[in-house]
Amino acid sequence: MVSGPENPSPHIPPCAEITGMGWAAPGVASGTAVVCNALSVFPIATPLSYASHRARFMHSVRTSFPRPTCFRHSGSGGNEPDECRQRKRPENQGGNRLIVTEYVQISIETLHTFLSRVFVARGFNAADASFIADTLIDADRRGISSHGVQRLAMYDHKLRHGMIDPNAHATVVSDVKACAVLDGHSGMGQLISRDAMELAISKAQNHGIGIVAVRDSNHFGTAGFYARMAADQGLIGLASTNSNPLTVPTHAGLPALGSNPIAFAVGQGDDQLVYDAATSTVSLGKIEVLVKLGQPIEGDWAVDGQGLINHDSADVMDNIKATPRIGGLTPLGGAGETNAGYKGYGLALMVETFTGILSGGLLSLDMRGQHICHCFAAISLESFGGAPLVGSRVAELSRRLRSMPSVDGHDVLVPGDKENTAFRINTTTVTVDEATFRQLAKIGERTGIAAPPAIALDEYR
Structure with a gap:
């Protein structure tokens, strides 16, 4: 179950601690609470821990110039601030200005069907298309958004321009x-x-x-x-x-x-x-x-x-x-x-x-x-000594490392921990940024395949 406002992670402070800081965006009375809850409910696709996201968000709020919060879900209408409708490249990306990004959740089953059909349309057989879809969804489930479905646009471009041969075998x-x-x-x-x-x-x-x-x-x-x-x-x-x-x-x-x-x-x-x-x-x-x-x-x-x-x-x-x-x-x-x-x-x-x-x-x-x-x-x-013995020794080493006292409030982890945790959480849906979501829709239009819809959450209605 994904951690949320009523089921918080034991390592994440409740939203009240953030909203109590007294920051509010002009025209968005509860913008901080919205994004705070969003960071709790949405398993944002990144190897960073959820606690890290919240800590970074709190730091950004404290050091940011006020600006309207942009966060949409499916069916959100068109009443967001003008600057949310038309994003432009920041003139000074090196500053402390807070940018809150829109994310959407997509059903894994629906996304897999869409990806498989797209790859079949590009010339792969059904089994190979399904395997490629598996690898992309696996990345997003593990929080590695850089190598998940956001890569579909690149693959589609290369397939359309003959840079990848769907019929080639090693x-x-x-x-x-x-x-x-x-x-x-x-x-x-x-x-x-x-x-x-x-x-x-x-x-x-x-x-x-x-x-x-x-x-x-x-x-x-x-x-x-x-x-x-x-x-x-x-x-x-x-x-x-x-x-x-x-x-x-x-x-x-x-x-x-x-x-x-x-x-x-x-x-x-x-x-x-x-x-x-x-x-x-x-x-x-x-x-x-x-x-x-x-x-x-x-x-x-x-x-x-x-x-x-x-x-x-x-x-x-x-x-x-x-x-x-x-x-x-x-x-x-x-x-x-x-x-x-x-x-x-x-x-x-x-x-x-x-x-x-x-x-x-x-x-x-x-x-x-x-x-x-x-x-x-x-x-x-x-x-x-065999796989069972080596595996048990690796597990014991990992346990000892994880049990080490933290000096900064973050758990001591071993490589793969964050990804494994995300994988266990993201069992039915994955989260993608809105730009990637729009790319999926465009590829769907190009191939004549219906793109997966976003899943709206009751918390944001």
């Missing part, structure tokens, strides 16, 4: 004992990656380890999805990919590496440990979401062409889309050497080696929108 380039290289022939990244990880799992079961590099594929969604495929079968799973040039090397001003994520999974069930993160400070999807929401970049995630930090999400995206590209994402650790950004740069190079170099495919530096490379690995635990 073929073997080389296969020697525990290792193999596959060619994806510009197929759908999720399908190519599923087959590659299944091959890696088979090799691990026969040889103790399996490593499969892939070339000429496409965006594959969340790397963690494939790492979990191996972990669910009692193995250690690893997945990585390169991408278009997005990340700026230390001391440079131009992008040369992808976001190059690394995913690792071990254990099963509630105690499964899943690490899935870009080697850039954030993935590009996080910037895309901020642009949709009209929000600035809070951290030092990106730089301009002179290597200076850029907090304007729309400007960062414009620079990344420019020809040639200008600036880009910072590596883990940030720009320069002060916070050891060269370590993130080095990790990105490691991923580039496993993906682009081992597969014989394109490097991020040479990529222009397609022909992406991946690498998948599965490791048998039989030589290390």
